[in-house]
Amino acid sequence: MLTVKILGSGCANCKKLEAVAREAAASAGLEAEFIKVTDMKAIMAFDLLATPGLVINEKLVSSGRIPTQAEIRQWLAA
Amino acid sequence: MSFVLQLLNGGAGNLAAYLAAHVLLCLLPAFFIAGAMTALIPKASITRWLGRATPRHVSYPAAAAAGSLLAVCSCTIVPLFAGIYRKGAGIGPAMTFLFFAPAGNIMALAYTGSILGVDFAIARFLLCLLFGIGIGLLMALLFWRDDASHDAQTDALFADKAGISSPAIGVLLALVALLIAGTLKLWPLTATVTVVNLPLLLAEAWQATLFQWVPFDAAKGEEGVSVQGLLLIALLVLIGFTAYKGMENIVEGANRWTWIALGLAATTLLVAALRLTPHAGGLEIGFTGRVFAVGLALWALSRYARRLNPEDWQGWLWESWRFVKQIFLLLVVGVFVVGVVRQLIQPEWIQALAGRNSLLANTVGVAFGVFMYFPTLVEVPVARMFLDLGMHPGPLLAYLMADPELSLQSILMIAAVIGRPKTFAYVGWVAVFSIIAGLLYGAWVDGVGLGWLALGMATFIAALAVALAWLHRHLHKAIQSS
Numbered sequence: 001m002l003t004v005k006i007l008g009s010g011c012a013n014c015k016k017l018e019a020v021a022r023e024a025a026a027s028a029g030l031e032a033e034f035i036k037v038t039d040m041k042a043i044m045a046f047d048l049l050a051t052p053g054l055v056i057n058e059k060l061v062s063s064g065r066i067p068t069q070a071e072i073r074q075w076l077a078a
Numbered sequence: 079m080s081f082v083l084q085l086l087n088g089g090a091g092n093l094a095a096y097l098a099a100h101v102l103l104c105l106l107p108a109f110f111i112a113g114a115m116t117a118l119i120p121k122a123s124i125t126r127w128l129g130r131a132t133p134r135h136v137s138y139p140a141a142a143a144a145g146s147l148l149a150v151c152s153c154t155i156v157p158l159f160a161g162i163y164r165k166g167a168g169i170g171p172a173m174t175f176l177f178f179a180p181a182g183n184i185m186a187l188a189y190t191g192s193i194l195g196v197d198f199a200i201a202r203f204l205l206c207l208l209f210g211i212g213i214g215l216l217m218a219l220l221f222w223r224d225d226a227s228h229d230a231q232t233d234a235l236f237a238d239k240a241g242i243s244s245p246a247i248g249v250l251l252a253l254v255a256l257l258i259a260g261t262l263k264l265w266p267l268t269a270t271v272t273v274v275n276l277p278l279l280l281a282e283a284w285q286a287t288l289f290q291w292v293p294f295d296a297a298k299g300e301e302g303v304s305v306q307g308l309l310l311i312a313l314l315v316l317i318g319f320t321a322y323k324g325m326e327n328i329v330e331g332a333n334r335w336t337w338i339a340l341g342l343a344a345t346t347l348l349v350a351a352l353r354l355t356p357h358a359g360g361l362e363i364g365f366t367g368r369v370f371a372v373g374l375a376l377w378a379l380s381r382y383a384r385r386l387n388p389e390d391w392q393g394w395l396w397e398s399w400r401f402v403k404q405i406f407l408l409l410v411v412g413v414f415v416v417g418v419v420r421q422l423i424q425p426e427w428i429q430a431l432a433g434r435n436s437l438l439a440n441t442v443g444v445a446f447g448v449f450m451y452f453p454t455l456v457e458v459p460v461a462r463m464f465l466d467l468g469m470h471p472g473p474l475l476a477y478l479m480a481d482p483e484l485s486l487q488s489i490l491m492i493a494a495v496i497g498r499p500k501t502f503a504y505v506g507w508v509a510v511f512s513i514i515a516g517l518l519y520g521a522w523v524d525g526v527g528l529g530w531l532a533l534g535m536a537t538f539i540a541a542l543a544v545a546l547a548w549l550h551r552h553l554h555k556a557i558q559s560s
Contacts, residue, residue: 044161049161
C-alpha cells in the first residue's frame with residue numbers, strides 16, 4: 001500500500017496536483033492512501049521551497065510544479 | 079429605488095471602464111508574464127544566492143529579486159519565506175523577500191502603472207525595494223540571536239544551481255516588450271499611421287445607446303463604455319470560454335481549444351491597440367503605431383515560444399491560466415464594488431482626512447491599509463477611487479505600501495512561521511516605513527527638491543542606524559557578561 005502526500009495550503013495548484021495524482025494511481029491500477037498536508041510546519045518538514053509538493057512513501061518527488069500523469073506513474077512504480 | 083439603481087450603475091460603469099482597452103493591454107500580457115516567471119524561471123537560479131554562506135550584499139538583493147520574480151502567488155511566498163528564514167540566509171533576507179513580494183512583483187507594478195500612472199509604479203517599486211532591504215536589515219539586527227541558533231542546520235536546500243534557458247529569456251523579453259508596447263503613452267505608439275472607414279451606419283447610434291446605459295461624469299474621473307470596449311468585453315468572454323476548454327488539462331497536452339484561446343488573446347491585444355471612433359458616416363478605424371508594435375512583439379513571442387520544450391510551454395500556459403482564474407474574478411467583483419462604494423463617499427470627507435501630505439493623513443492611509451483586506455491587486459482600483467476623490471498622492475502611496483503587506487490574514491501567517499514578537503516588530507516597522515514613504519513621495523509631488531528629500535531620508539536612516547548599533551552593542555555586552 002502506497003502513501004501519497006500532497007503538500008500545500010489549499011491553493012489551486014494543490015487541488016490540481018491531487019486530481020492528477022489520483023488519476024495516475026487509478027490508471028496504473030495501484031491502491032494508494034492520499035493524505036492532504038496543509039499545516040505549514042508539517043509541510044516545511046520536507047525540503048521544499050514552493051508548493052505544491054508531492055510525497056510518495058515519505059520521499060519528496062516533486063515540488064513547485066504539477067508533474068504529468070506519466071511522471072507520477074513512474075514514481076509510484078519505483 | 080432610483081438610489082439603488084444609481085449604485086448599481088456606478089458599479090457597472092466602473093467595471094466596464096476597467097475592462098476597456100488600456101487595462102486589457104496591461105492585464106493580459108501581465109498574466110502571461112506572471113505565468114512565464116513561475117514556470118520558466120527555475121527557482122534554483124535565484125535561491126542559490128539565498129543560502130547561509132552568501133554574503134549580505136548578495137543575499138538581500140537576491141531576496142528582493144526572488145520576491146519580484148518568483149513570488150507572484152501565495153503558493154510560493156509562504157514556503158519560500160519559511161525556507162529562507164529557517165534553512166537559508168536567515169531572518170533579514172526572509173523579511174526583505176516578504177516585504178517586496180506583494181508590491182514588487184510584475185502584476186502589481188504593471189497594474190499600478192496602467193491604473194494610477196507610471197510615476198506611482200516607479201515610486202512604489204523604488205520605495206518598496208529600499209525599505210524592504212531596510213526592514214530586513216533592521217530585523218536581522220534586532221533578532222540576530224535567532225539566526226545564530228539556526229546556524230547548525232545545513233542549507234542543502236539552496237545548493238542547487240540552474241540557469242534560465244535562452245528561449246525562456248526570449249519569451250520573457252518579448253512579453254515585457256508586449257506590455258510596454260501596449261501601455262506606454264509615447265509618440266510613436268500613440269500616432270495614427272493610417273485610417274480606414276467602415277461604412278457601419280449604426281456605429282454612432284450604438285455609441286449613443288451605450289453612453290445612455292452607462293452614464294459617466296468625466297469630471298469625477300469616470301470613463302464611459304465605447305463601442306471598442308463592448309467589442310473587447312465580447313472577446314474576453316470568448317477567451318474565458320475557450321480557455322476553460324483548452325487550458326484546464328494543458329499539463330497533459332494542448333487541444334484545438336488551446337490554440338483558439340491563444341489566437342483570441344492575440345486578436346484582443348491587437349483590437350485593443352486600435353483606435354475606433356464612431357461618427358455619422360460609420361466607424362473610423364485608426365491604425366496606431368501601437369498596433370504595429372504590439373504585432374511585432376506578438377510575432378517575436380511566437381518565434382521564441384515555439385523553441386520552448388513542451389513541458390515548459392505547457393507549464394507556462396497552465397500557470398497563466400491559473401492566475402487568470404485566481405485573480406481575474408476577484409478583480410472583477412472588486413472593481414464592481416469599488417464603483418458602488420464610490421457613489422456613497424463624498425469627496426469632502428476624503429479631502430478633509432487625507433487631502434494634504436501631513437503626518438496624520440499618511441497615518442490614516444496606513445491604518446486604512448492595515449485594517450482593510452482587499453484580495454490581490456484590488457488595492458489598485460481602490461487607490462484610483464481615492465485619488466479621484468481628492469486624496470493626496472503621498473498618503474495614497476502610504477496606503478499602497480501598507481495594504482498588501484499587512485492584513486490580518488498575512489499577519490497570522492507570518493506569526494505561524496516566525497513567532498509573535500518578531501511579527502509585532504515587523505508590523506511596526508512596516509507601518510513606520512510606509513508613513514515615511516508616503517511623506518517622501520507626497521513631498522516630491524508637492525515639488526520639494528530631490529536634495530532635501532535625500533537629506534531627510536539620510537537623517538532618518540542615520541538616526542536609526544545609530545540607535546540600532548547602540549542597541550546591538552548593548553545586547554552583546556549583556557549576553558557576554560551573563
